[in-house]
Amino acid sequence: MAQAEHRGGNVAADRDNRDLVDMAMSPAAVVALRGDRGVWTTARRRQAIEGYLYIAPWLIGFFFLTLGPFVASIYISFTSYPILTAPKWVGLRNYVEALSGTDELFWPALAKTFYFAVVSVPLGVVGSLLVAVLLNEKLHGTTVFRTLFYMPSLVPGVGAILLWLYLLDPVYGPLNAFLQSLGIDGPLWFQSIEWAIPGLIIMALWTGIGGSRMIIFLAGLQGVPEELYDAAAIDGAGAWHRFRHVTVPMLTPVIFFNTVLGIIGALHVFATAFVATQGGPAYATWFIALHIYNQAFRYFQMGYASALAWIFCVILVALTLVQIRLARVWVYYGGER
Amino acid sequence: MSWSNGYVTGKWPELMVDNFKKIAPNVTLEHRVITFDNAGYAKMYAEAAAGDMADVVPFLPAHYQMWPAAHRGVIQPIDAYIASDKWDLTQFFAPFVDQQRWQGKIWGTPGFGWTGHDAFIMNVKAFEEAGVSIPASDTSPDWTMDKIYEMAVKLTKPRTSGTGDKIERFGLQIGYTNIQIVPQARAFMGEVLNKEGTKVLLGEGGGLKGAKWAYDLAVKEKAVPLAGGFTVGQGETLFGLGRLAMYQGGSLESFTVDKVVQDKFPVKMLLFPKRSDGGRPSQLRAGSWNMSAKTKSPAWTFEFMKYLSSKEGILTFNTVSGNGSYTRPDVLEDPYFKTNKYFGLWKDALATAMQPHFPANYRGTEMEDAMNNNQQALWLGTADWNEGIKKTVDAMQKVLDKPVE
Numbered sequence: 001m002a003q004a005e006h007r008g009g010n011v012a013a014d015r016d017n018r019d020l021v022d023m024a025m026s027p028a029a030v031v032a033l034r035g036d037r038g039v040w041t042t043a044r045r046r047q048a049i050e051g052y053l054y055i056a057p058w059l060i061g062f063f064f065l066t067l068g069p070f071v072a073s074i075y076i077s078f079t080s081y082p083i084l085t086a087p088k089w090v091g092l093r094n095y096v097e098a099l100s101g102t103d104e105l106f107w108p109a110l111a112k113t114f115y116f117a118v119v120s121v122p123l124g125v126v127g128s129l130l131v132a133v134l135l136n137e138k139l140h141g142t143t144v145f146r147t148l149f150y151m152p153s154l155v156p157g158v159g160a161i162l163l164w165l166y167l168l169d170p171v172y173g174p175l176n177a178f179l180q181s182l183g184i185d186g187p188l189w190f191q192s193i194e195w196a197i198p199g200l201i202i203m204a205l206w207t208g209i210g211g212s213r214m215i216i217f218l219a220g221l222q223g224v225p226e227e228l229y230d231a232a233a234i235d236g237a238g239a240w241h242r243f244r245h246v247t248v249p250m251l252t253p254v255i256f257f258n259t260v261l262g263i264i265g266a267l268h269v270f271a272t273a274f275v276a277t278q279g280g281p282a283y284a285t286w287f288i289a290l291h292i293y294n295q296a297f298r299y300f301q302m303g304y305a306s307a308l309a310w311i312f313c314v315i316l317v318a319l320t321l322v323q324i325r326l327a328r329v330w331v332y333y334g335g336e337r
Numbered sequence: 338m339s340w341s342n343g344y345v346t347g348k349w350p351e352l353m354v355d356n357f358k359k360i361a362p363n364v365t366l367e368h369r370v371i372t373f374d375n376a377g378y379a380k381m382y383a384e385a386a387a388g389d390m391a392d393v394v395p396f397l398p399a400h401y402q403m404w405p406a407a408h409r410g411v412i413q414p415i416d417a418y419i420a421s422d423k424w425d426l427t428q429f430f431a432p433f434v435d436q437q438r439w440q441g442k443i444w445g446t447p448g449f450g451w452t453g454h455d456a457f458i459m460n461v462k463a464f465e466e467a468g469v470s471i472p473a474s475d476t477s478p479d480w481t482m483d484k485i486y487e488m489a490v491k492l493t494k495p496r497t498s499g500t501g502d503k504i505e506r507f508g509l510q511i512g513y514t515n516i517q518i519v520p521q522a523r524a525f526m527g528e529v530l531n532k533e534g535t536k537v538l539l540g541e542g543g544g545l546k547g548a549k550w551a552y553d554l555a556v557k558e559k560a561v562p563l564a565g566g567f568t569v570g571q572g573e574t575l576f577g578l579g580r581l582a583m584y585q586g587g588s589l590e591s592f593t594v595d596k597v598v599q600d601k602f603p604v605k606m607l608l609f610p611k612r613s614d615g616g617r618p619s620q621l622r623a624g625s626w627n628m629s630a631k632t633k634s635p636a637w638t639f640e641f642m643k644y645l646s647s648k649e650g651i652l653t654f655n656t657v658s659g660n661g662s663y664t665r666p667d668v669l670e671d672p673y674f675k676t677n678k679y680f681g682l683w684k685d686a687l688a689t690a691m692q693p694h695f696p697a698n699y700r701g702t703e704m705e706d707a708m709n710n711n712q713q714a715l716w717l718g719t720a721d722w723n724e725g726i727k728k729t730v731d732a733m734q735k736v737l738d739k740p741v742e
Binding site for chain 1: 375376379382383386387405409410411433562575580643701702703706709710711714719732742
């Protein structure tokens with residue numbers, strides 16, 4: 001007990017020391033410690049100017065190419081703006097058109113996007129985790145498999161889409177030919193209203209399971225202390241129990257991170273539908289990002305497209321906040337929720 | 338001076354730039370490559386908004402783009418330049434010049450164009466196998482839309498062994514997109530849109546008959562590959578494999594079909610059957626070289642537009658890039674066209690070529706999206722005919738009823 005207290009005391013002292021070091025690294029802390037808040041030495045001023053100069057290219061890009069259009073789009077969303085004439089203020093008309101269902105494609109597009117995300121993200125996250133667990137085993141040839149699994153994510157997006165268009169071609173495609181050889185009538189895939197989204201999900205999983213998500217899981221797995229597995233093994237835990245009660249809890253921050261990014265990424269699904277299906281057939285893959293793109297760059301309705309983008313942005317932020325809130329229930333940081 | 342071009346890449350643009358340097362040695366001509374799809378138009382609009390659009394630009398009537406570009410003040414009429422130059426417009430086929438007109442002015446030079454998907458391309462061997470005879474000419478009494486329907490059904494051959502699709506050979510590839518459905522509607526004396534571009538006519542009269550003709554072939558008879566899911570290019574590939582007996586195409590196929598067929602079977606082409614009024618079902622699809630509204634050198638800009646639309650410009654557009662474009666009669670005298678075994682058909686097609694109708698509110702792309710997606714649902718069998726065609730017409734009309742912006 002005393003030893004534990006002693007150890008705990010040391011940990012607390014260490015943490016205090018680290019905090020001090022961290023604070024000491026911050027210029028604000030230096031100023032605060034000295035008690036000369038607001039006093040700029042010539043050296044510090046030069047250092048600050050140099051710092052800002054170094055990040056100036058990024059700052060300029062951020063303010064003019066990201067933040068500027070971002071803020072401008074708020075105003076544009078309340079206007080009618082066909083690009084070449086000045087925006088005309090229309091108040092809430094664009095928002096009402098989308099939310100009231102006057103735009104008959106808005107809610108279905110959102111629903112299809114969520115369908116894509118709800119299926120592809122859990123499958124993708126679980127798939128990446130399982131592949132990472134397998135590749136974390138210290139067996140011969142693991143590095144080869146790691147490379148092989150990572151390779152699909154390196155294929156340029158459009159190239160991967162064209163490849164899958166061929167693989168899932170209902171007439172020429174090898175997959176349907178294989179199914180036919182088993183006596184199964186393959187679906188029409190991207191020519192079918194029911195199978196177009198599953199086809200896109202398969203495509204997303206092919207590139208997604210073994211990509212950067214798998215690497216992040218691998219890094220997370222290598223951070224799980226070996227002693228925990230040893231202790232569990234001594235307590236008689238088998239492979240499944242070690243995975244269930246050690247690996248998964250220890251990886252929950254990584255699972256949470258991958259899930260949040262996965263959902264945001266999946267809800268932005270665009271390129272595959274844009275190239276493979278153009279939103280069809282019969283609006284089956286008319287996702288919200290494609291709807292926004294079409295309004296902006298094919299129909300040149302920038303005002304309405306901006307309103308759609310903002311509605312979508314609010315939905316994304318709300319969804320992310322819900323996930324962060326829920327994370328308190330199931331994500332463990334250093335053994336604590 | 339600058340020129341945006343996305344239609345033909347490779348040697349032809351370089352040739353145009355090099356040749357124009359000989360005409361105007363002191364003029365610097367910058368060639369900008371754009372993609373010739375909606376992204377290309379969006380790029381040109383963005384350039385126009387930034388005051389940096391090229392002097393010569395292609396806003397194609399065939400893509401519903403010339404009229405909105407004129408309406409938005411991006412391009413300018415060229416009547417004054419034509420008049421001061423005494424440029425002879427009779428050097429072109431009249432329908433292509435007519436397609437450059439809007440609100441009584443001319444907005445571009447007819448640098449390229451064709452009469453659309455106004456023909457059927459046939460695999461003679463497949464016809465012989467199926468015991469179906471091909472009429473000698475498109476004026477034969479055996480060449481009617483009803484007869485073509487019957488032929489397509491007879492030519493469709495189910496697969497009896499092996500893997501893959503259940504149909505070994507499809508009778509006919511047609512589509513429900515604007516480029517294909519307008520000639521179909523016109524073959525039945527109907528229209529998809531009225532001339533003013535304010536009302537959808539697909540749900541009535543000949544428009545409805547044309548749509549039903551195509552729908553029945555696709556859904557009821559299953560004579561059409563994947564219910565029309567194939568695009569035109571894919572149809573050509575299927576045709577080359579001998580899995581498609583006939584497809585709806587146009588003059589461009591005169592120069593491409595032999596590449597996919599590779600002497601595997603003889604090919605015959607016939608234009609759509611003539612209508613009772615003597616008209617040939619077609620939809621002229623014109624290209625256009627337009628002048629930027631803000632060009633700083635209009636005289637040279639016009640000079641270059643003229644060059645692109647000259648005999649040399651249009652002939653090389655075809656000979657260098659393998660096209661089948663014919664906006665002026667004199668190019669047809671060239672061996673490139675004269676020696677082509679299929680092209681002869683189109684010499685006469687121009688006399689009765691029909692103009693496209695475009696939405697009065699300039700929302701052509703949006704209307705096409707509504708048409709294509711709703712027609713797809715119909716052809717894929719998720720809606721019955723009456724419900725599906727009504728939904729298609731309503732969706733298209735809803736777009737036409739939107740305000741002009």
